[in-house]
Amino acid sequence: MCCVDHRPQWIRFILDDPSKSTLACSLSRELHHKGYLTYILDGDNIRHGLNGDLSFNAEDRTENIRRVGEVAKLFADAGVICIASLISPYIKERDACRAIMPDSSFIEVFLNIPLEVCEARDPKGLYRLARAGKIKGFTGIDDPYEPPLNCEITIELEDGKCPTPKAMAEEVASFLDKNGFLQS
Template identity: 55%
Template sequence: MERNITWHQASVSQKDYRNKNGHHSGVIWFTGLSGSGKSSIANQLNHLLHERGIHTYLLDGDNIRHGLNSDLGFSAEDREENIRRIGEVAKLFADSGAIVLTAFISPYQKDRDRIRASLPEEDFLEVYVDCPIDECEARDPKGLYEKARQGHIKGFTGIDSPYEAPIDPEQVLHSFDYDVKSCADQLLVLLEEKGWI
């Protein structure tokens, strides 16, 4: 297929945005089972960073499926495309000088690795929100595990579809042992250590 497109170089660079904002930009990729606390922790961290005057944006799995990815289902192929699109959007936000927080189950290692490889090494932080599946199922904030157990949802991650835990994430948060605020505080320390804030 012939593609008559060329990259248009912007006159304002990522470095310019970062200098104006006074902080690093990049992608914080939250991954974990449904009910592990990804969205809650990402929201709390986003709030804490906003209070500090940090330019951020939060991309949440359910919210994205209401709009940008409303045409996708939950097959392996659609999940891959879901994550690919999110990765591209996250890169745009990072290029604009923002710290973008993404909260997605993103069950496959290869999909997360593809996002990581598309960014400079220092611009991607993988955060594994580790919570035992029995605890996630006990929380079941959206009632999805119950529906999956009853056979109303097919291909549900952790039940009849696999979840591949990160091999070497920058941070593991044990959301069964620590509350949302404590987990967000751990990430603030990581961001300070990495020189993002």
């Protein structure tokens, strides 16, 4: 039996860092081991299916985030902790998603990782392609990124290194527990 709080929850990771998907998976495992039902909406996977008809121009990015917000709300309404792991470069779109969720159940986690670290850890080679001009509208390269103004959690480098996925997941789970989002 799942012991999920009756309040819908949506945890959102932002910034184009390879850690966002790793953190989402680690957090999902951490919460699952504690008896909670979770689902991850990963930006890459959403772009292959539900949002496969969208490009990366500003208008389509806005629609991508809106659709993810609506799907996350459906999961949350069903009592599932929805973890959305995606790039959301604009404050306006993040605020619009926050407004979708009732009872302050939108938890924004900002992976505040320097661009040079993201580029060094680029497993798909996307930064290299963007720097070479082969990908246009790439967040942080030729498209702006607006840092969050009111995120609930900020994860940063520790002594110049990214925290381990387990440490990041524990930080987020601890926040959820301390703020009443998790019930035993």
